[in-house]
Amino acid sequence: MGFANFFIFATLVTSALSAVVPINGGKYILETRVTLTGILSVKITAETLGWIGWGISPRGTMMGSDMVMGGFNGATGEAYIGDRYASHPGLPELDREQNVELVSASENATHTVLEFTRAVDTGDIDQDLTVENEVQFIVWAIGDTDDLVYHGVGSRGSIQLNLMDG
Numbered sequence: 001m002g003f004a005n006f007f008i009f010a011t012l013v014t015s016a017l018s019a020v021v022p023i024n025g026g027k028y029i030l031e032t033r034v035t036l037t038g039i040l041s042v043k044i045t046a047e048t049l050g051w052i053g054w055g056i057s058p059r060g061t062m063m064g065s066d067m068v069m070g071g072f073n074g075a076t077g078e079a080y081i082g083d084r085y086a087s088h089p090g091l092p093e094l095d096r097e098q099n100v101e102l103v104s105a106s107e108n109a110t111h112t113v114l115e116f117t118r119a120v121d122t123g124d125i126d127q128d129l130t131v132e133n134e135v136q137f138i139v140w141a142i143g144d145t146d147d148l149v150y151h152g153v154g155s156r157g158s159i160q161l162n163l164m165d166g
């Protein structure tokens with residue numbers, strides 16, 4: 001394989017790269033990708049049949065975080081998602097402007113898989129945070145059921161990640 005071939009191969013691989021981050025001992029697996037057109041894709045595989053939470057956070061805590069809560073309700077057979085904002089450590093309220101697109105949500109006997117997209121910059125300066133090309137706090141949480149109630153201390157946390165690296 002000549003240099004030219006290698007170069008093309010390397011370019012393709014680079015554009016297909018996406019970050020895979022196992023969190024909480026692999027019980028919450030975060031996969032992300034940002035396209036050149038400014039769309040963030042998020043896929044979460046979590047060991048729960050309840051809700052899945054994800055957010056961009058100013059300090060790694062709930063306060064001021066731009067959150068998404070979603071999942072698959074086995075009782076109704078319906079996927080659900082909401083673009084939310086946490087103004088206090090409690091149920092984050094739904095944003096006045098919904099800027100998250102559900103791609104899919106499903107569950108089996110043990111896991112839920114949730115996929116959604118959003119713009120890197122949604123334009124909602126009140127209740128969304130912009131995906132920056134820098135390390136940001138990402139908060140995560142899962143619920144035991146599809147009722148949007150407290151996650152418990154063992155089922156939430158934060159990591160630091162540059163979403164644009166993925």
Ligand code: HEM
Pocket residue numbers: 052053054055060061062063067068069089090091092139140141148149150151152153156157158
């Ligand atoms: C049903 C909605 C929710 C309720 C009622 C709730 C409630 C709470 C409460 C009472 C605390 C303080 C006790 C503790 O440390 O565990 C807390 C902490 C925390 N929660 Fe939530 N939460 C909710 C949703 C979420 C979501 C969706 C996320 C992430 C996407 C999240 C991430 C966190 C994190 C990282 C902490 C620890 C830092 C902090 O205290 O802010 N929570 N939550």
Ligand SMILES: *[C@@H]1O[C@H](CO)[C@@H](O)[C@H](O)[C@H]1NC(C)=O
Pocket residue numbers: 045108109110111113
């Ligand atoms: C359930 O889904 C998870 C996540 O996709 C997968 O790892 C696991 O193998 C699945 N379990 C079964 C029994 O198919």
